[in-house]
Amino acid sequence: MRRRVIFPNKVLPYLLLAPQLAITIVFFFWPAAQAIYYSLLLQDPFGLRTQFVWLENFRTILTDPLYLGSIRVTVIFSTAVAALAMGTALLFAVMADMGIRGARIYRTLLMWPYAVAPAVAASLWLFIFHPSIGIIGRGLNDLGILWDYKLNGTQALLLVILASAWKQVSYNFLFFLAGLQAIPRSVIEAASMDAGPGRRFWSIVFPLLSPTSFFLLVVNVVYAFFDTFGVIHALTDGGPAKATETLIYKVYTDGVMNLDLGGSSAQSVILMAVVITLTALQFRFIERRVHY
Amino acid sequence: MLTTLRFCRIAILAIGVILVSSLVPTPGVAAQKVQVEFWHGLTQPLGGILENVVAGFNASQDKYQVNATFKGSYPETMVAAIAAFRAGNAPHIVQMFEVGTATMMAARGAIKPVYELSKETGVTIDPKNYVGGVRGYYSTPDGRLVSMPFNSSTPIAWYNKDAFKKAGLDPEKPPRTWEETWAAAKKIVATKAAPCGYTMAWPTWTQYENFGAIHNVPLATKANGMDGMDTELKINSPLHVKHLQVMMDLQKEGVFKYGGRDGKADALFPSGECAIFHGSSGMRARVVREAKFNWGVAMLPYYKGTPGAPTNSIIGGASFWVMTGPKRTTEEYKAVAEFFQYISRPEVDAKWHMDTGYVPITLAGFALASGQGYYIKNPGADIPFRQLTLTEPTENSRGLRLGNMPEIRVVIQEEMEKAFQGQETAKQALDSAVQRGNGILRNFERTNRQ
Numbered sequence: 001m002r003r004r005v006i007f008p009n010k011v012l013p014y015l016l017l018a019p020q021l022a023i024t025i026v027f028f029f030w031p032a033a034q035a036i037y038y039s040l041l042l043q044d045p046f047g048l049r050t051q052f053v054w055l056e057n058f059r060t061i062l063t064d065p066l067y068l069g070s071i072r073v074t075v076i077f078s079t080a081v082a083a084l085a086m087g088t089a090l091l092f093a094v095m096a097d098m099g100i101r102g103a104r105i106y107r108t109l110l111m112w113p114y115a116v117a118p119a120v121a122a123s124l125w126l127f128i129f130h131p132s133i134g135i136i137g138r139g140l141n142d143l144g145i146l147w148d149y150k151l152n153g154t155q156a157l158l159l160v161i162l163a164s165a166w167k168q169v170s171y172n173f174l175f176f177l178a179g180l181q182a183i184p185r186s187v188i189e190a191a192s193m194d195a196g197p198g199r200r201f202w203s204i205v206f207p208l209l210s211p212t213s214f215f216l217l218v219v220n221v222v223y224a225f226f227d228t229f230g231v232i233h234a235l236t237d238g239g240p241a242k243a244t245e246t247l248i249y250k251v252y253t254d255g256v257m258n259l260d261l262g263g264s265s266a267q268s269v270i271l272m273a274v275v276i277t278l279t280a281l282q283f284r285f286i287e288r289r290v291h292y
Numbered sequence: 293m294l295t296t297l298r299f300c301r302i303a304i305l306a307i308g309v310i311l312v313s314s315l316v317p318t319p320g321v322a323a324q325k326v327q328v329e330f331w332h333g334l335t336q337p338l339g340g341i342l343e344n345v346v347a348g349f350n351a352s353q354d355k356y357q358v359n360a361t362f363k364g365s366y367p368e369t370m371v372a373a374i375a376a377f378r379a380g381n382a383p384h385i386v387q388m389f390e391v392g393t394a395t396m397m398a399a400r401g402a403i404k405p406v407y408e409l410s411k412e413t414g415v416t417i418d419p420k421n422y423v424g425g426v427r428g429y430y431s432t433p434d435g436r437l438v439s440m441p442f443n444s445s446t447p448i449a450w451y452n453k454d455a456f457k458k459a460g461l462d463p464e465k466p467p468r469t470w471e472e473t474w475a476a477a478k479k480i481v482a483t484k485a486a487p488c489g490y491t492m493a494w495p496t497w498t499q500y501e502n503f504g505a506i507h508n509v510p511l512a513t514k515a516n517g518m519d520g521m522d523t524e525l526k527i528n529s530p531l532h533v534k535h536l537q538v539m540m541d542l543q544k545e546g547v548f549k550y551g552g553r554d555g556k557a558d559a560l561f562p563s564g565e566c567a568i569f570h571g572s573s574g575m576r577a578r579v580v581r582e583a584k585f586n587w588g589v590a591m592l593p594y595y596k597g598t599p600g601a602p603t604n605s606i607i608g609g610a611s612f613w614v615m616t617g618p619k620r621t622t623e624e625y626k627a628v629a630e631f632f633q634y635i636s637r638p639e640v641d642a643k644w645h646m647d648t649g650y651v652p653i654t655l656a657g658f659a660l661a662s663g664q665g666y667y668i669k670n671p672g673a674d675i676p677f678r679q680l681t682l683t684e685p686t687e688n689s690r691g692l693r694l695g696n697m698p699e700i701r702v703v704i705q706e707e708m709e710k711a712f713q714g715q716e717t718a719k720q721a722l723d724s725a726v727q728r729g730n731g732i733l734r735n736f737e738r739t740n741r742q
Contacts, residue, residue: 036424040738042738043739044398044399044739045374045395045399045741046374046377046378046399046401046402047377047740048399048400048401048402049740049741132559132560132563132565133563135560150550150551150552150556151550151709151712151713153713167496186388224514237553237554237708239553239705239708239709240706240709240713241706241709241715242706242712253702256367256368256371257698257699257702258696258698258732259370259371259374259395259696260696260735
């Protein structure tokens with residue numbers, strides 16, 4: 001069912017679109033085009049000497065075992081963050097949606113972490129889990145569990161996953177809660193006639209939540225890919241020994257710290273392709289099958 | 293949902309546009325003075341003290357005005373300066389950390405060496421005023437200053453006197469050698485005088501760059517890169533392997549504790565957790581403020597019987613670089629040169645040293661601080677300077693000039709971490725650090741070929 005609005009004026013719509021288009025071009029298309037251009041160059045940081053090297057930067061990256069390792073870390077990290085953040089949020093939303101006492105207070109409190117900046121969130125986690133100054137970190141060591149995320153890669157990855165997921169729970173919670181409240185009460189009540197709460201959730205509520213879930217899945221994967229930089233930067237700097245170096249962190253390290261503009265641009269281009277693919281897949285194929 | 297998101301995005305961008313436009317400098321009040329832009333990377337309280345130095349220069353004369361702006365951490369300041377240069381709008385002066393020296397020096401055309409500035413403007417800036425270990429780091433092989441030395445520190449040993457006493461060690465006799473350091477650390481842990489015997493901050497700086505200088509062994513060929521870009525790392529020698537192996541063994545015994553990269557281990561000393569700590573002399577103010585125990589400082593140790601050890605240590609910190617631009621005038625360069633001459637005055641140097649804990653970089657500055665009784669009132673505050681000037685710098689202790697040194701520092705830290713995790717032996721870790729580091733050096737050579 002498509003409605004078409006016919007504008008008699010040919011100029012006005014473009015005029016109305018112009019501010020948004022200008023912003024998109026200046027802040028999205030221009031930098032993207034520059035990234036593609038730089039990914040084909042070999043250049044010193046000051047731009048004094050430039051060689052055009054075709055796809056050499058891409059070849060170097062894709063054959064670099066460290067880059068492949070970073071892909072592995074990113075896949076584990078993103079999957080874990082998305083699963084953890086969405087799972088926890090759904091659980092909380094279902095609980096907050098039930099008529100428990102003080103539900104309003106819980107709802108408000110659950111939204112707070114979203115307002116915390118990533119770097120600040122990471123500092124909070126640092127003060128909890130630092131092996132020598134953190135409350136839990138010290139406690140674990142006192143209990144004889146060797147906890148040192150500065151040397152243990154698995155623990156470091158676990159910590160950045162927890163911190164990143166924690167920050168995203170609020171956002172997911174809000175959307176899940178809104179989704180739950182949009183489900184007509186009559187449907188739930190009808191189902192209550194012959195199904196327990198568990199059955200009711202899986203057969204009625206969960207499928208009806210699927211549009212929200214799929215939207216959140218994309219948002220969470222994109223979040224894990226791009227917005228977790230601050231958490232990783234403040235907690236582990238990508239270490240120990242590259243255990244928490246995700247693709248976006250590597251772009252930063254290679255571009256900003258190591259001043260390898262070509263290599264870093266090539267990585268950005270690859271990331272850009274990944275995100276475009278993910279988003280296209282989402283809206284082209286998966287969303288169509290979702291029950292609205 | 294999506295409309296809301298899109299709206300948010302526009303709102304954020306709009307705010308961004310407003311912010312950017314408000315950052316465009318408005319014409320200053322003192323428009324008749326020659327304006328000099330100076331970008332620095334020092335956080336508070338150091339940044340404020342630096343801005344006071346600048347204010348002192350502005351007040352000392354009425355022709356020039358230096359505007360100091362904080363641009364974030366050192367790497368952030370470096371990236372900001374590079375971006376500004378590419379846009380044809382570089383600041384006149386930028387503060388750059390010592391490991392960025394090779395990158396800046398290779399950017400001939402973007403920078404104006406200090407010796408050239410001095411010659412063109414007729415303002416004398418004599419390299420001989422500076423301590424050898426400071427001057428050498430920022431000079432051409434034939435001794436001409438390329439950047440202006442300023443805030444310099446050097447790693448020293450910090451130790452907890454209370455823990456020493458508790459462990460039955462003489463608190464007035466800090467360990468002089470690594471053998472004594474390890475013995476003391478073991479005893480401290482065995483007697484439970486402290487939970488950790490030894491740790492270090494800035495692992496590459498303390499355990500490789502300065503370890504090499506003190507033992508008079510090279511970090512890299514070609515005089516640590518000073519004599520050419522075709523340099524190669526040399527940190528997999530038997531001495532280096534032995535040193536890493538000892539640390540790995542002591543880590544297993546719980547005597548040594550790895551505290552993390554860069555300055556992340558700094559907290560372990562003032563908190564009382566680690567009784568012996570190798571870290572920057574610039575920690576002094578923090579230790580004074582935070583440590584609730586008696587402490588002392590000493591020079592970094594050396595392995596007994598190493599020929600030539602101990603040699604002078606090398607510096608860390610930053611220097612000031614003069615950047616070029618299409619719109620520069622002779623007057624502006626003159627202003628920069630006058631500013632440089634001002635900051636190298638003994639009274640400015642001595643005050644900066646006493647206010648911040650950085651080492652005095654001129655001999656006259658040290659003499660002045662000494663004459664004011666600073667080292668009598670602050671025992672041990674002269675140790676960094678004495679260690680830095682212990683011997684005449686050799687080609688292993690003059691400094692480093694390795695391209696992409698920040699990246700090499702990270703590589704070395706990563707390989708150390710792998711060794712401490714037990715993923716690699718000491719030899720494997722250092723071989724791999726050398727191999728990866730050489731790759732980085734070759735890339736630098738290739739992108740910066742003249």
